[in-house]
Amino acid sequence: LQLENDLRRAVERQEFCLFYQPVIDLARDRLVGFEALIRWAHPTRGLILPARFIPMAEDTALLPPIGRWVLREACRSLAKWRKISAPGSAPTVSVNLASCEFTPGLVEYIRELLAEFQLPAAGLRLEITERTIMGNPESAAALLDELKSLGLGLQIDDFGTGYSSLGYLPQFPIDTLKIDRSFVAGIDGNRENYEIVRTIIALATNLKMSVVGEGVETQAELDTLRELACGQVQGNVFYPPLEAQAAEALLFEHR
Numbered sequence: 001l002q003l004e005n006d007l008r009r010a011v012e013r014q015e016f017c018l019f020y021q022p023v024i025d026l027a028r029d030r031l032v033g034f035e036a037l038i039r040w041a042h043p044t045r046g047l048i049l050p051a052r053f054i055p056m057a058e059d060t061a062l063l064p065p066i067g068r069w070v071l072r073e074a075c076r077s078l079a080k081w082r083k084i085s086a087p088g089s090a091p092t093v094s095v096n097l098a099s100c101e102f103t104p105g106l107v108e109y110i111r112e113l114l115a116e117f118q119l120p121a122a123g124l125r126l127e128i129t130e131r132t133i134m135g136n137p138e139s140a141a142a143l144l145d146e147l148k149s150l151g152l153g154l155q156i157d158d159f160g161t162g163y164s165s166l167g168y169l170p171q172f173p174i175d176t177l178k179i180d181r182s183f184v185a186g187i188d189g190n191r192e193n194y195e196i197v198r199t200i201i202a203l204a205t206n207l208k209m210s211v212v213g214e215g216v217e218t219q220a221e222l223d224t225l226r227e228l229a230c231g232q233v234q235g236n237v238f239y240p241p242l243e244a245q246a247a248e249a250l251l252f253e254h255r
């Protein structure tokens with residue numbers, strides 16, 4: 001409960017920061033984007049990870065203002081990074097959305113942010129879980145269509161862990177499936193994980209979607225994903241989530 005009070009104060013004082021995990025395109029061997037990951041810089045407890053406070057924020061109606069801060073901060077970074085990137089090689093930034101952020105007001109807010117930071121919509125990607133979509137597939141489809149018509153990239157996060165009905169998938173304007181790290185773990189030796197990932201990649205390919213393998217930790221996992229023609233990956237085998245400054249330094253190196 002103390003933490004809940006602290007969180008209320010944290011929202012007022014904006015005690016949050018974003019870390020950015022690089023996304024690597026395997027075919028081009030290039031850094032192509034970042035996933036924004038929130039941390040709470042608690043004044044006495046240090047950095048707190050989202051698993052500790054995002055669920056609490058959702059339960060206490062504190063999530064919407066946090067979510068808006070995240071989107072704005074991600075757009076600010078994206079605008080800055082586009083300026084230091086070579087033409088044609090600007091990174092994308094993806095942002096995680098909680099279910100309660102997935103409302104019609106989101107479209108207008110993002111439209112305003114894109115205008116404020118003069119960003120092309122395709123630079124921004126939204127990560128939505130299967131659960132968010134399947135909670136109300138009809139309204140989700142309408143909202144996803146609106147977000148897509150703005151030009152945003154739309155990704156399903158933790159794909160394969162929800163209770164999604166595969167039959168719905170082609171009806172949503174989804175660009176990318178992010179393969180949950182529980183399926184990537186040990187993929188080089190674990191037959192079941194290998195088959196699941198192979199199947200997700202085949203599904204994505206047939207639906208003209210791209211894939212990101214998440215949480216890749218070892219060279220053997222990476223080699224196996226390459227062999228399966230997984231387009232993009234994230235994970236500690238390349239980079240962990242980085243502070244904004246380190247992410248920017250990396251962009252400079254890869255210019």
Ligand code: G
Pocket residue numbers: 036037038049050051054067070096097098241
């Ligand atoms: O960084 P870490 O691996 O601890 O993140 C754990 C989970 O927290 C991520 O998988 C993601 O789903 C969630 N998360 C991270 N940042 C955000 C955010 O800005 N908003 C929301 N809603 N969830 C986030």
Ligand code: G
Pocket residue numbers: 021037096157158181214215216217234235236237240241
């Ligand atoms: O799907 P989600 O957005 O929750 O995934 C992001 C989370 O995964 C973040 O909390 C990040 O810290 C974590 N993460 C990123 N790379 C790795 C990795 O290689 N291994 C593990 N175990 N976690 C990772």
Ligand code: NA
Pocket residue numbers: 035096127157158
């Ligand atoms: Na995510």
